[in-house]
Amino acid sequence: MGKNISVSTDFLSGGGHVKVQASAPATIRFSPHDEGDGEWSRVWWHFSVEGINPGEEIRLELDKGGGVSPQVFFSYDQKVWGLTDEGETETIEGKEFFVYKHTVKASRVWFAYDLPYTSEHIDTLLTPLIKKDKFAEVLTLCSSRKNRPNTGFRLNPSQRNLSPKYGIWLQARAHAFESGASWVLHELAKWLVSGEAEAVALRNNALITVVPIVDIDGVSEGRTGKYQKPHDHWMKWGDEPSYWPEVDKIKSGIRELAQKDMADLFIDFHGPGGKSHPYFILPFESELPFVKQRNNRAKFFSCLKAKPLDEQARQRQSMTQIHYSERPWDNTILDSSHEWVTAKANEHSLAFTIEVNMNTPLSTQDGYRSEAITLGKAISTYFVDGYHEK
Ligand SMILES: [Zn+2]
Missing domain, CATH: 2.60.40.3120 (Immunoglobulin-like)
Structure with missing residues (x-):
C-alpha cells in the first residue's frame, strides 16, 4: 500500500x-x-x-x-x-x-501554492482567442535571458477608420510566484476582445498592449522570482540599460507611447494581496509630480469607486471592491515600475502597481475574472466618457 x-x-x-x-x-x-x-x-x-x-x-x-x-x-x-x-x-x-x-x-x-499560469496558458487559451480578432496582433516582446520568447498582444480599434486617442499598457508577473496576477490580466484580455459594448467602446478609443508574463524565465523554471539577484523585474527600473531584456523592451514601448503623448495608463499586476481586497500601491497624491496626474487619479478612482485600504477594509475580502494604499516615494530613485512611468512618461500618465488578491477562498479563475471585469469596465468609463485629461 x-x-x-x-x-x-x-x-x-x-x-x-x-x-x-x-x-x-x-x-x-x-x-x-x-x-x-x-x-x-x-x-x-x-x-x-x-x-x-x-x-x-x-x-x-x-x-x-x-x-x-x-x-x-x-x-x-x-x-x-x-x-x-x-x-x-x-x-x-x-x-x-x-x-x-x-x-x-x-x-x-x-x-x-496558487492557481498556476504559464506560457502554456497563453499559447493554448489566450493566443487563439486574440488571433480570432483581425485587428489584434500577437507580439514577441523579446527573448528572455534564457532565450524563451515573451509573448504579448496589441489590441487596436476594431474599426479601420479610427485612430486610437489613448495608450494603455497592462502587464503581469514581474514577480514569478504571483500567478493570480496573470489570471486577472488573462481574464481582462479576454474581456477586451469580447463583443461587450464597454469593451468595444474602449478598444475603439485606445491602443492596448498586454504582457501576461513579464518574468517568463522565473515562471517557467518554477522560481519565486521576487528579490532575485541582481534585482527583480519590478525594481530598479531607473537603471539604464536594464539587466532584464523584458524590462528594457517594456520601457522602450512606454517611451514610444509617451513620445506620441499616449502613455495614458500603465498597470503592473502583482499579488499576493493576502486575505483582503485587490488594491493599488501608489505614491501619496501630493507627491505626484504633475497636477494632471493628481486630477486623473482622482477621476479614475471615482470611476472605479476605489477606497483607501484602511484597517477596517483589511478585515474583509472581495474580488471586486478595489482599494488603494499610498506609500512614500523618493522620486530621485525611480525604483519600481509605476514610479518610473509616473516620472518618465507623460504629465497626464496614470501608473499603478495593483495587488490582486491571491490566497483567498474567492481567488479562483471565476474570482479573478470578476476582478478583471470590474477593472475593465472602470477603465472603459474613464476613457470613453472623457474623464482622462491629456
Ligand atoms: Zn509583486
Missing part, C-alpha cells in the same frame, strides 16, 4: 524542494523555491505526487518561513483546479510546518 509514492517538479513551473517523507500515511515534506532574500523570496512551489491509492489521505508538510497560503490548489489534470481545506501549523521534531491534508481521488495529483 502506497509503497511507490514519487514526487516531481520536472514540468513547466514545477518548483520547490520536495521529498516523500513517509508512505503510511502518505506524507510529503517540502519547502518553497528560495531566491535567498527572506520571507517573500521563498514562496512558490508546485509539484506532482504519483502512486497514492485513490481515497487515501495525503499529508503535505510545508516548511514554514516563507509565504504560506492558507489553502492550496490541487488538480488531477493540470486544467481543472480546486482549493484544499485550510492547513494548520504543527510543530514536528521541533520545527514549524504548515500541514495540509487532502483525500486524493486519482493516483496522480498536482499541488501548487
Whole structure:
C-alpha cells in the first residue's frame, strides 16, 4: 500500500524542494523555491505526487518561513483546479510546518501554492482567442535571458477608420510566484476582445498592449522570482540599460507611447494581496509630480469607486471592491515600475502597481475574472466618457 509514492517538479513551473517523507500515511515534506532574500523570496512551489491509492489521505508538510497560503490548489489534470481545506501549523521534531491534508481521488495529483499560469496558458487559451480578432496582433516582446520568447498582444480599434486617442499598457508577473496576477490580466484580455459594448467602446478609443508574463524565465523554471539577484523585474527600473531584456523592451514601448503623448495608463499586476481586497500601491497624491496626474487619479478612482485600504477594509475580502494604499516615494530613485512611468512618461500618465488578491477562498479563475471585469469596465468609463485629461 502506497509503497511507490514519487514526487516531481520536472514540468513547466514545477518548483520547490520536495521529498516523500513517509508512505503510511502518505506524507510529503517540502519547502518553497528560495531566491535567498527572506520571507517573500521563498514562496512558490508546485509539484506532482504519483502512486497514492485513490481515497487515501495525503499529508503535505510545508516548511514554514516563507509565504504560506492558507489553502492550496490541487488538480488531477493540470486544467481543472480546486482549493484544499485550510492547513494548520504543527510543530514536528521541533520545527514549524504548515500541514495540509487532502483525500486524493486519482493516483496522480498536482499541488501548487496558487492557481498556476504559464506560457502554456497563453499559447493554448489566450493566443487563439486574440488571433480570432483581425485587428489584434500577437507580439514577441523579446527573448528572455534564457532565450524563451515573451509573448504579448496589441489590441487596436476594431474599426479601420479610427485612430486610437489613448495608450494603455497592462502587464503581469514581474514577480514569478504571483500567478493570480496573470489570471486577472488573462481574464481582462479576454474581456477586451469580447463583443461587450464597454469593451468595444474602449478598444475603439485606445491602443492596448498586454504582457501576461513579464518574468517568463522565473515562471517557467518554477522560481519565486521576487528579490532575485541582481534585482527583480519590478525594481530598479531607473537603471539604464536594464539587466532584464523584458524590462528594457517594456520601457522602450512606454517611451514610444509617451513620445506620441499616449502613455495614458500603465498597470503592473502583482499579488499576493493576502486575505483582503485587490488594491493599488501608489505614491501619496501630493507627491505626484504633475497636477494632471493628481486630477486623473482622482477621476479614475471615482470611476472605479476605489477606497483607501484602511484597517477596517483589511478585515474583509472581495474580488471586486478595489482599494488603494499610498506609500512614500523618493522620486530621485525611480525604483519600481509605476514610479518610473509616473516620472518618465507623460504629465497626464496614470501608473499603478495593483495587488490582486491571491490566497483567498474567492481567488479562483471565476474570482479573478470578476476582478478583471470590474477593472475593465472602470477603465472603459474613464476613457470613453472623457474623464482622462491629456
Ligand atoms: Zn509583486
